[in-house]
Amino acid sequence: MxxxxxxxxxxxxxxxxxxxxxxxxxxxxxxxxxxxxxxxxxxxxxxxxxxxxxxxxxxxxxxxxxxxxxxxxxxxxxxxxxxxxxxxxxxxxxxPLLSVHSSSIYKPVIREKGIPWGVQEIKAPLAWSTTTGHRVKVGVIDTGVDFSHPDLKQSLGRGINLLNRGSLPHDDNGHGTHIAGTIAAANQVHGMIGVAPRATVYPVKAFDQNGSAFVSDIVLGIDWCVRNNMDIVNMSFGMKTRSKSLLTAVTNAYNAGVIIVASSGNDGKRKSIDYPARYPQTIAVGATNRLRRIAPFSNRGLYIDVYAPGDKILSSWLRGKYNEMSGTSMATSHVSGAIALLLAHRPGLSPSDIKAVVKRSMLPLRGTKAPRITGELDVMRMLQAGDR
Known part of the structure; x- marks a missing residue:
C-alpha cells in the first residue's frame, strides 16, 4: 500500500x-x-x-x-x-484479483441421491429433528448459482449480480452452485440434501466464469450482505497478500454481527493460510478427507479454526447436474451450513460467540499427536456447546 x-x-x-x-x-x-x-x-x-x-x-x-x-x-x-x-x-x-478455492474437478456424476458423505460425517442429519436452519440467511460471495437446479429451487433468495446489475446472479462457472448445494440443497427424495436444508442461500455473484474477482468486487459483495441482513457470509476464495480494504470490509461486517466463514487455501502449507481466512474476524476452514485426516492439499496450522470435509465432495452443478470437487472451498460450505443450524437453534449468538462454540466443540482429528490441535466440525457437539 x-x-x-x-x-x-x-x-x-x-x-x-x-x-x-x-x-x-x-x-x-x-x-x-x-x-x-x-x-x-x-x-x-x-x-x-x-x-x-x-x-x-x-x-x-x-x-x-x-x-x-x-x-x-x-x-x-x-x-x-x-x-x-x-x-x-x-x-x-x-x-488485485482473487480466485475461488477448488483444487480439482472430477468427472461429472449422473445423479446423487440422499445424503453426501461430508454431510453425514459432520453429523448434520442427527440435528435435523432439532434444527434445519430455518430462516437463516447465508450470503455466498462466489460465481452465482444455477437457479433452475431442482435441489436448490426451495433454497435460494434472489441475491445480486455485481458484474451485471440488471441480471440475476446466474452461475457460469459451477463453483457457486456447488457451494450452495452443500449448504442448503433440499431435495432428499430425488436428489441431494445439504447441511442446513431450510436455510436460504443468497448468491452474490462477484466472480466471473473463470472464478476470478477483484478485491473491490468482494468489498461490494460484503457491503450487500451487511445491508441485506445476512446472518452468515460464505467466502470460498482467497489471496496470498493482505489487503487493508478487504480487512476493513471484513471488520465492518464482523462489527455489524455478520459471521464470515472463509477457506484457508489449497497449497498444502503448514504455517500460513490465505486472506481473508487469515484475518481473526473470520472463521478459517481447512479440509479433511474420508479418513478424518487433513487433506494433503489443505493449508493447515495455527491459523485454522476448524476442519471439515473437503475431499471429493459431491454437490449440485450447472444444468441440474452434479459434480465432485475437492478444496477448502468445499470444507467452508459445510461449516457455513453447520453455523446456520446453530443460529436457527440459538438465534442472537454473536460472531465471537459462534467462533468460540465452533472451537469448543471440535472432534480431534486422526493422525494428530497433540491433543489440543484444531479438530473437525461436529454439528451435535456444536449444538450442545451452544446450549451451555
Missing part, C-alpha cells in the same frame, strides 16, 4: 486530476487500485466530483467503482499519478 503523508485536505485540482486519469486510461495503461482518504471531507469531495462526472461521461460507472462500505473508490491509477505528491492524505493500494 502506498500511503502519502500529511494531514492537509486535497485541493480540487488534485481530485479532478485523479478522476480524469481514471477516465482516460486504457485497460493496459494503468493498474486498478483502491483509493481511500484520511479525511472524511476529502472522501465527500471526491464523491461529489465523481457524481457530477458520472452523469455526463458514458463509462464513468465502469471506470470508477464507488465502495461506500469502506469510504473508497476502485479506479485505474497510472504510475505517474502514484509518483506525484499532489495526493497527500490518500491511501492507495492495488485492487
Amino acid at each position: 502506498i500511503r502519502h503523508g500529511g494531514e492537509a485536505n486535497l485541493d480540487r485540482s488534485a481530485v479532478l486530476r485523479l478522476l480524469h486519469s481514471a477516465l482516460t486510461q486504457t485497460t493496459s495503461a494503468a493498474k486498478r487500485r483502491i483509493v481511500r482518504f484520511r479525511q472524511k471531507s476529502d472522501y465527500e469531495r471526491f464523491l461529489q466530483e465523481w457524481s457530477n462526472i458520472d452523469k455526463t461521461v458514458a463509462n464513468a460507472a465502469d471506470a470508477i467503482r464507488h465502495l461506500p462500505f469502506i469510504q473508497g473508490f476502485s479506479l485505474r491509477v497510472p504510475n505517474d499519478v502514484l509518483r506525484s505528491h499532489t495526493h497527500d492524505g490518500i491511501w492507495i493500494e492495488n485492487d
Whole structure:
C-alpha cells in the first residue's frame, strides 16, 4: 500500500486530476487500485466530483467503482499519478484479483441421491429433528448459482449480480452452485440434501466464469450482505497478500454481527493460510478427507479454526447436474451450513460467540499427536456447546 503523508485536505485540482486519469486510461495503461482518504471531507469531495462526472461521461460507472462500505473508490491509477505528491492524505493500494478455492474437478456424476458423505460425517442429519436452519440467511460471495437446479429451487433468495446489475446472479462457472448445494440443497427424495436444508442461500455473484474477482468486487459483495441482513457470509476464495480494504470490509461486517466463514487455501502449507481466512474476524476452514485426516492439499496450522470435509465432495452443478470437487472451498460450505443450524437453534449468538462454540466443540482429528490441535466440525457437539 502506498500511503502519502500529511494531514492537509486535497485541493480540487488534485481530485479532478485523479478522476480524469481514471477516465482516460486504457485497460493496459494503468493498474486498478483502491483509493481511500484520511479525511472524511476529502472522501465527500471526491464523491461529489465523481457524481457530477458520472452523469455526463458514458463509462464513468465502469471506470470508477464507488465502495461506500469502506469510504473508497476502485479506479485505474497510472504510475505517474502514484509518483506525484499532489495526493497527500490518500491511501492507495492495488485492487488485485482473487480466485475461488477448488483444487480439482472430477468427472461429472449422473445423479446423487440422499445424503453426501461430508454431510453425514459432520453429523448434520442427527440435528435435523432439532434444527434445519430455518430462516437463516447465508450470503455466498462466489460465481452465482444455477437457479433452475431442482435441489436448490426451495433454497435460494434472489441475491445480486455485481458484474451485471440488471441480471440475476446466474452461475457460469459451477463453483457457486456447488457451494450452495452443500449448504442448503433440499431435495432428499430425488436428489441431494445439504447441511442446513431450510436455510436460504443468497448468491452474490462477484466472480466471473473463470472464478476470478477483484478485491473491490468482494468489498461490494460484503457491503450487500451487511445491508441485506445476512446472518452468515460464505467466502470460498482467497489471496496470498493482505489487503487493508478487504480487512476493513471484513471488520465492518464482523462489527455489524455478520459471521464470515472463509477457506484457508489449497497449497498444502503448514504455517500460513490465505486472506481473508487469515484475518481473526473470520472463521478459517481447512479440509479433511474420508479418513478424518487433513487433506494433503489443505493449508493447515495455527491459523485454522476448524476442519471439515473437503475431499471429493459431491454437490449440485450447472444444468441440474452434479459434480465432485475437492478444496477448502468445499470444507467452508459445510461449516457455513453447520453455523446456520446453530443460529436457527440459538438465534442472537454473536460472531465471537459462534467462533468460540465452533472451537469448543471440535472432534480431534486422526493422525494428530497433540491433543489440543484444531479438530473437525461436529454439528451435535456444536449444538450442545451452544446450549451451555
